[in-house]
Amino acid sequence: MGSSFDSWDAVTGAYYMGAGTSWETIWLVxxxxxxxxxxxxxxxxxxxxxEDEENK
Amino acid sequence: MEEKLAELAAKVAELExxxxxxxxxxxxxxxxLTIPLMVIIHAGFLAYEMGASRQKNxxxxxxxxxxxxxxxxxxxxxxxxxxxxxxxxxLIPTAESxxxxxxxxxxxxxxxxxxxxxxxxxxxxxAFTLFAAxxxxxxxxxxxxxIQVVGFCILAIILGSFxxxxxxxxxxxxxxxxxxxxxxxxxxxxxxxxxxxxxxxxGVLINLGPRIGKFNEDGSANNIGGHNLPFTxxxxxxxxxxxxxxxxxxxxxxxxxxxxxxxxxxxxxxxAMTLSSLSFNILMxxxxxxxxxxxxxxxxxxxxxxxxxxxxxxxxxLDLYWPPLAFAVGFIGGAIMxxxxxxxxxxxxxxxVGAVTVHGTLGAWGVLAVGIFASGYPALQGPxxxxxxxSFVGQLMGMIVMLLIGLVPGYICSLILNMLGLLRxxxxxxxxxxxxxxxxxxAYPEGISPSAxxxx
Numbered sequence: 001m002g003s004s005f006d007s008w009d010a011v012t013g014a015y016y017m018g019a020g021t022s023w024e025t026i027w028l029v030x031x032x033x034x035x036x037x038x039x040x041x042x043x044x045x046x047x048x049x050x051e052d053e054e055n056k
Numbered sequence: 057m058e059e060k061l062a063e064l065a066a067k068v069a070e071l072e073x074x075x076x077x078x079x080x081x082x083x084x085x086x087x088x089l090t091i092p093l094m095v096i097i098h099a100g101f102l103a104y105e106m107g108a109s110r111q112k113n114x115x116x117x118x119x120x121x122x123x124x125x126x127x128x129x130x131x132x133x134x135x136x137x138x139x140x141x142x143x144x145x146x147l148i149p150t151a152e153s154x155x156x157x158x159x160x161x162x163x164x165x166x167x168x169x170x171x172x173x174x175x176x177x178x179x180x181x182x183a184f185t186l187f188a189a190x191x192x193x194x195x196x197x198x199x200x201x202x203i204q205v206v207g208f209c210i211l212a213i214i215l216g217s218f219x220x221x222x223x224x225x226x227x228x229x230x231x232x233x234x235x236x237x238x239x240x241x242x243x244x245x246x247x248x249x250x251x252x253x254x255x256x257x258x259g260v261l262i263n264l265g266p267r268i269g270k271f272n273e274d275g276s277a278n279n280i281g282g283h284n285l286p287f288t289x290x291x292x293x294x295x296x297x298x299x300x301x302x303x304x305x306x307x308x309x310x311x312x313x314x315x316x317x318x319x320x321x322x323x324x325x326x327x328a329m330t331l332s333s334l335s336f337n338i339l340m341x342x343x344x345x346x347x348x349x350x351x352x353x354x355x356x357x358x359x360x361x362x363x364x365x366x367x368x369x370x371x372x373x374l375d376l377y378w379p380p381l382a383f384a385v386g387f388i389g390g391a392i393m394x395x396x397x398x399x400x401x402x403x404x405x406x407x408x409v410g411a412v413t414v415h416g417t418l419g420a421w422g423v424l425a426v427g428i429f430a431s432g433y434p435a436l437q438g439p440x441x442x443x444x445x446x447s448f449v450g451q452l453m454g455m456i457v458m459l460l461i462g463l464v465p466g467y468i469c470s471l472i473l474n475m476l477g478l479l480r481x482x483x484x485x486x487x488x489x490x491x492x493x494x495x496x497x498x499a500y501p502e503g504i505s506p507s508a509x510x511x512x
Binding site: 012016024028031032043045046047050052 | 127131134164166170204478482484488493
């Protein structure tokens, strides 16, 4: 992703990786997707566990 | 002479710059430290819930509590913080309030990341995220031993990153419409956190139903004891430790561009506030709650719940009460807890840890108590003729709004999850215990030995 400045002396505001670029949106979407996928996988796991217990 | 004056002016400017840096670092550190203090609330809720669970459900209850905390953090980053700034005018944000949300909480903007020009947003967001996680943890205990973990997480996100935040925007912000219109006063969030979480839990419990074996056919209730009451009591004490951080974070420190005043602390409404007033009234309310609960019940579970209940009873007016009055308000809260819990049980509501009573009912008492005892105080900073004043009617209306913002989303969202099959665990799993059914670990792999008396 690189950096837009070569020296810390020039930094007065935002300094995180990808500041002011589309990387902000990309990582936001990626992190939201991780939450959603984790919830879906978690739900599948527990519903299967309940079903297995019912069928014992 | 002129040279000396210039030298003096330069020195003064240098000292002013140093003082400004010190003040900014103090302000940043002040709110930063409230965050780990509030994490202690979650250590407490974790212990409280696991202790209140039966052995077969201990880890499942722990997982649920940990996930509530974990999901609250990203969701409060994505939209919770934005809601606080954008939803102040009412149900629908205006263009102006929406822009305020963009300015202060845009999750794809520079304000929400490492930024040398902004040493406040991160720590404020952190503190509010922990407030949000607290609401989710309050709700968490009431539904243990029979709720699905993902259904629970969805409900926790709705509560912690939306419902209570709307309430906070309306009643816990100097520009909130309940404050500017009704003079609603809720310094320590008796309504906006405790009532919302307590009544949200009630809405969910109506759809979730009681644990198997809780009620008999004739309608009488059985006591389903947790497996470790000492653990629960220790958890409650930890929650109280954490609440000192929670309430500390309700103070606006002086001297910054965003402060109310250059030289004195204030409440979130810009009204008079000192940390000493918190020390007086939190401790007196805490003691009043314990003694009130002991007076009625003699039961250590309710006594420690009474400590929390006493603080919640005083929370809305911690900035205004005379300490002996705070004690009395806390005492009344502690005394009414168990009768209120029994009344709830008579409606066949199985609230496993008394969250509806301790947070919902006592939160309502706390909001009303300010209306009874502090009517007439200015509710906002500003000229006497222009600011609203605290009144019993304003607090009563506020209490009704808080009840609805908690109860309605809790009921509707859990009803939808129930229809989708995502609310309650299967009956066989509930009977067998959630730990053996779905948790790949054991709480007590070597078992727990029963007590042996000296005679044995």
